[in-house]
Amino acid sequence: DQQVKQNSPSLSVQEGRISILNCDYTNSMFDYFLWYKKYPAEGPTFLISISSIKDKNEDGRFTVFLNKSAKHLSLHIVPSQPGDSAVYFCAASEEGTYKYIFGTGTRLKVLA
């Protein structure tokens, strides 16, 4: 049973436009959510996170939105750049468990 789901395996966006990556979860005990970016042959790198007490967190071009009632979060990248082309994973954890569950990833391609 997949507790964290990324239903779009891939996404293509034109440079300069907005990229929106989505993530759904089923476990209502998750209280921390993170987004990671991964290039081929490298380890995942942290992008941005959000606590369940918030509904939005911004860091430069990256914004994460959390809708707890819908058990849904999204990552917005504005404006998208070719260097953003990578696989994006969302992850979630329960408070105090230090156990992170990841989604299956979305491959973003930003077209120049």
Place this chain on the structure above:
Amino acid sequence: NAGVTQTPKFQVLKTGQSMTLQCAQDMNHEYMSWYRQDPGMGLRLIHYSVGAGITDQGEVPNGYNVSRSTTEDFPLRLLSAAPSQTSVYFCASRNRGGDTGELFFGEGSRLTVL
């Protein structure tokens, strides 16, 4: 500025062989974990540890053993490798506090079991 170091980066095994993937971190992080990445499956948690002497199972623990005798090291053992264990393995760590909950990942170890 090492961070999380994994060795080896590449390994080919025959079915039934054993091996250990090494993971070391120099950030004094209490939490360490192992993930495997497979096409279409994302990153799946194998085992994790919240401190020296403490380990627990993740989503896909079968076929793997771990131990945590020091804060710095968290080796992953395959006692009898199977082709289904062909994957890319990532070690990750984090501290107990912090504002972001960020996990720091190693660069990965690609394992092929023939």
